[in-house]
Amino acid sequence: MVSCATLCEDIMISVISASPFTFSISKSTKLCSCSRSRVWPSSSLSLRSRNRNSNLFSSASMSESAESNSAPPPDDGVEKTADVLIQYVVLRRDLIDSWPLGSVVTQGCHASVSAVWLNKDDPHTSEYCSPHNIDSMHKVTLEVKGETQIVNLSEKLKASSIAHKLWIEQPENIPTCLATKPYPKSVVSAFFKKLKLCK
Numbered sequence: 001m002v003s004c005a006t007l008c009e010d011i012m013i014s015v016i017s018a019s020p021f022t023f024s025i026s027k028s029t030k031l032c033s034c035s036r037s038r039v040w041p042s043s044s045l046s047l048r049s050r051n052r053n054s055n056l057f058s059s060a061s062m063s064e065s066a067e068s069n070s071a072p073p074p075d076d077g078v079e080k081t082a083d084v085l086i087q088y089v090v091l092r093r094d095l096i097d098s099w100p101l102g103s104v105v106t107q108g109c110h111a112s113v114s115a116v117w118l119n120k121d122d123p124h125t126s127e128y129c130s131p132h133n134i135d136s137m138h139k140v141t142l143e144v145k146g147e148t149q150i151v152n153l154s155e156k157l158k159a160s161s162i163a164h165k166l167w168i169e170q171p172e173n174i175p176t177c178l179a180t181k182p183y184p185k186s187v188v189s190a191f192f193k194k195l196k197l198c199k
Contacts, residue, residue, distance in 0.1 A: 083184040085128045086138040087112060088191075090153060090178040091198050094146040104176075108141065111167035111179035119163050119181040128182035138185075142195040150175055153191075162188060 089108050096104050119125045127133060144150050154166040157180070164180040180188060 083186050084138055085124055085133070085182045086140060086185045086188070087115070087128070087182045088180045088188060089139055089141045090150060090192075090195065091141065091143050092146055092150055092176060093143045093198075095176060096143065096198070107167055107169065107176040108179070110169075111165050111177040112139070114167065115163070115165040115179040115181045118165060122163070122181060124182045124184065140192070141198045142192055143198040144195060147175055150178055154178055157191060160191070162191060 089112055091104060091108055095107070116125055116129065128137065144153060150166070154164065154175075157164050157178075162180060162183070164178055166175055167177045167179070168174065169176045
């Protein structure tokens with residue numbers, strides 16, 4: 001016959017090795033009524049307390065993990081870009097074919113600088129020449145067939161109030177080149193869409 005002390009000792013050993021989830025006071029009190037069983041309730045409470053704390057810690061950890069792994073708000077995929085400021089320069093093809101290259105380039109420089117200086121107080125010109133943009137200017141150099149075409153283009157721009165400079169080379173008094181002041185591309189591109197790139 002197994003003594004109460006031995007039975008209690010066996011039960012206590014099995015309880016200590018058991019999972020805290022399967023331990024209960026009701027079973028322990030039925031198995032033995034000796035004085036040693038009075039230790040069990042406190043052990044049970046301690047185990048259950050650890051179990052509750054473990055559950056709380058697990059829940060908090062899961063919550064923190066869910067928050068840290070939450071995905072950022074989806075991007076709408078639309079890239080918003082500002083309307084680029086641009087200056088158009090128009091040269092004459094007949095002069096390109098007959099004058100030294102350096103002379104033609106000089107005409108374009110004259111027209112470009114004049115257009116900027118004459119409109120130096122314009123907001124677009126100020127932004128175009130600002131320290132932020134001074135190293136990333138945008139220019140498009142186009143060409144027309146000859147004098148008639150460049151004069152007609154100048155008249156068309158004047159009629160639409162597009163600020164520009166038609167450079168007249170002196171003392172020859174020859175219109176050689178045209179340059180607009182800096183504009184948002186969307187404002188002036190339609191006036192030049194039929195012209196060829198100067199190559």
